[in-house]
Amino acid sequence: xxSLRIGAAQLGPIERTESRTQVIERLIALLxxxxxxxxxxxxxxxxxxxxxxxxxxxxxxxxxxDAYYETAMPGPETQALFDEAQSLGVGxxxxxxxxxPQGNRYNSSxxxxxxxxxxxxxRKVHLPGHEEHExxxxxxxxxxxxxxxxxxxxxxxxxxxxxxGMALCNDRRWPETYRVMALQGVEVILIGYNTPMHxxxxxxxxxxxxxxxxxVMQAGAYQNGTWIVGVAKGGVEEGVDSLAESMxxxxxxxxxxxxxxxxxxxxxxxxxxxxCKHYKETLFDFDRYRRPEMYNLIAETKxx
Ligand code: CDT
Numbered sequence: 001x002x003s004l005r006i007g008a009a010q011l012g013p014i015e016r017t018e019s020r021t022q023v024i025e026r027l028i029a030l031l032x033x034x035x036x037x038x039x040x041x042x043x044x045x046x047x048x049x050x051x052x053x054x055x056x057x058x059x060x061x062x063x064x065x066d067a068y069y070e071t072a073m074p075g076p077e078t079q080a081l082f083d084e085a086q087s088l089g090v091g092x093x094x095x096x097x098x099x100x101p102q103g104n105r106y107n108s109s110x111x112x113x114x115x116x117x118x119x120x121x122x123r124k125v126h127l128p129g130h131e132e133h134e135x136x137x138x139x140x141x142x143x144x145x146x147x148x149x150x151x152x153x154x155x156x157x158x159x160x161x162x163x164x165g166m167a168l169c170n171d172r173r174w175p176e177t178y179r180v181m182a183l184q185g186v187e188v189i190l191i192g193y194n195t196p197m198h199x200x201x202x203x204x205x206x207x208x209x210x211x212x213x214x215x216v217m218q219a220g221a222y223q224n225g226t227w228i229v230g231v232a233k234g235g236v237e238e239g240v241d242s243l244a245e246s247m248x249x250x251x252x253x254x255x256x257x258x259x260x261x262x263x264x265x266x267x268x269x270x271x272x273x274x275x276c277k278h279y280k281e282t283l284f285d286f287d288r289y290r291r292p293e294m295y296n297l298i299a300e301t302k303x304x
């Protein structure tokens with residue numbers, strides 16, 4: 001048994017006026033609680049340092065837009081989070097908006113080991129939403145305007161005594177996300193998300209947000225024999241209601257722990273990484289049963 005105690009550190013809303021320092025105080029409070037409860041790895045949401053700014057068309061306010069991105073990780077404000085985590089001996093996953101020295105903008109995450117070193121970086125592959133202002137929507141989803149598609153794919157890291165992978169929000173809806181990491185032996189996939197309850201292009205999906213969240217992550221876990229930790233920034237943020245329901249899912253596909261509020265909340269589970277073998281070495285023994293020569297279309301073709 002290789003047991004890793006993981007904390008899913010769900011966040012409630014972050015208002016537009018909330019400073020980085022205020023948000024980081026909330027993250028540190030969750031980190032301390034996680035440490036008190038014996039967690040070795042804490043998972044924060046996507047874009048965890050600010051309000052979900054893609055909901056606004058900000059061309060008239062480039063100063064505000066620029067301020068949402070981190071130009072260094074750790075940077076002047078996030079250093080306090082790194083320092084606290086290192087002194088507690090707790091590692092973490094953190095989603096944030098990245099601006100590189102070359103000026104590229106990505107929706108990113110980092111994986112930080114218990115000694116404070118960054119052992120993984122991820123740039124969101126599947127960017128949802130739209131590029132242009134669509135004033136008829138009640139709110140925007142301008143990820144495709146404010147970020148570039150991540151160019152690096154899905155790597156995994158040998159860390160925390162296992163094989164750890166990262167994804168962000170919309171990635172969890174795509175089976176390829178999980179499978180590409182499973183083919184590299186992933187044992188835990190960390191996924192931060194911001195999912196508005198209202199989906200303007202097809203509101204018939206609104207009532208299904210919770211179901212779809214569970215459906216994709218439980219299927220991803222089971223079909224790939226991996227743990228999945230899905231962590232929300234939920235609740236009503238600047239008038240937009242977003243799904244909470246952060247959860248930790250076992251390789252069996254079962255939900256082992258789940259948040260009960262839409263606020264800052266820590267959900268803890270002991271994750272036996274050897275549980276993955278039950279699935280990877282039997283029903284989903286890839287080496288024995290997969291037929292990649294039958295799947296060429298998946299890698300060669302974008303759509304019908
Ligand atoms: N952040 C993110 O990727 N959210 C999307 C919202 C739906 S597309 C507008 C998601 O897949 O949950």
